[in-house]
Amino acid sequence: QTVLTQEPSLTVSPGGTVTLTCTSNTGAVTDIDYPNWFQQKPGQPPRSLIHSTSVKHSWTPARFSGSLLGGKAALTLSGVQPEDEADYYCLVYYGGAWVFGGGTKLTVL
Amino acid sequence: EVQLVESGGTVVRPGGSLRLSCVTSGFNFDEYGMSWVRQAPGKGLEWVSSINWNGHSIGYADSVKGRFTISRDKAKTSLYLQMNHLRDEDTAFYFCVTYDFWKYAFFYWGQGTLVTVSS
Numbered sequence: 001q002t003v004l005t006q007e008p009s010l011t012v013s014p015g016g017t018v019t020l021t022c023t024s025n026t027g028a029v030t031d032i033d034y035p036n037w038f039q040q041k042p043g044q045p046p047r048s049l050i051h052s053t054s055v056k057h058s059w060t061p062a063r064f065s066g067s068l069l070g071g072k073a074a075l076t077l078s079g080v081q082p083e084d085e086a087d088y089y090c091l092v093y094y095g096g097a098w099v100f101g102g103g104t105k106l107t108v109l
Numbered sequence: 110e111v112q113l114v115e116s117g118g119t120v121v122r123p124g125g126s127l128r129l130s131c132v133t134s135g136f137n138f139d140e141y142g143m144s145w146v147r148q149a150p151g152k153g154l155e156w157v158s159s160i161n162w163n164g165h166s167i168g169y170a171d172s173v174k175g176r177f178t179i180s181r182d183k184a185k186t187s188l189y190l191q192m193n194h195l196r197d198e199d200t201a202f203y204f205c206v207t208y209d210f211w212k213y214a215f216f217y218w219g220q221g222t223l224v225t226v227s228s
Contacts, residue, residue, distance in 0.1 A: 003111065017212030021152070026190070034213035036213075036215050038154070040154075045204055045219065045220055045221055046146075046154065046218055046226075047218065048202070048216055048217070048218070051209075051212060051213065051215065052212060052213060052214060055212075055214070062227075079190075080170075085203040089153065089154050091154075091215065093213055096168050096173075097156070097168055097169075097170060098156035098159070098168075098170075099156065100146075100153060100154045100155060100156060101153075102153050102216050103154070104155045108209065
């Protein structure tokens with residue numbers, strides 16, 4: 001059974017840069033796993049940020065970018081804003097099913 | 110404006126059944142797949158099921174396979190989730206999500222509906 005691991009929590013200063021990662025226990029995450037990334041703030045439904053590893057939705061701020069780093073899916077925030085404080089989830093496609101990571105709680109401090 | 114409005118969540122006893130609905134508007138329902146994603150209170154997200162644009166391609170998480178059935182109605186631009194043999198661990202907010210099968214992309218999310226399984 002595939003398990004995706006994300007950093008449980010990260011802290012970043014306003015204006016800084018932070019990279020969140022998504023690691024699979026079954027091997028490297030690749031483009032054909034079609035990683036998606038989502039942001040969720042307290043009391044709100046998730047919001048889609050990235051699909052197909054690095055493709056942004058029309059509403060995704062430019063400071064968000066997706067990539068593959070060392071066999072992991074990665075979400076990088078450059079020039080972090082206070083409103084970026086939220087939970088972030090990765091989602092990967094494996095063998096006909098989708099698997100979510102456990103989420104990363106990002107604190108902007 | 111894209112709108113996804115879920116309904117049907119309530120308190121149900123273990124072993125019971127429930128049907129969730131998601132009424133959609135603001136996009137061409139015929140062109141998109143749809144998915145259900147759930148979130149237990151205070152926990153992470155869990156993919157439940159997806160259905161393609163014409164209903165001919167369907168997938169389920171192992172945790173719900175054989176108990177839940179996803180379906181869609183073109184005329185009503187609506188998505189459904191029939192949930193049978195409910196368990197305590199099915200307690201969660203259930204979100205309706207638009208899904209592009211060709212791009213393997215999740216797009217718009219509804220606000221969710223809460224299902225509580227409790228005796």
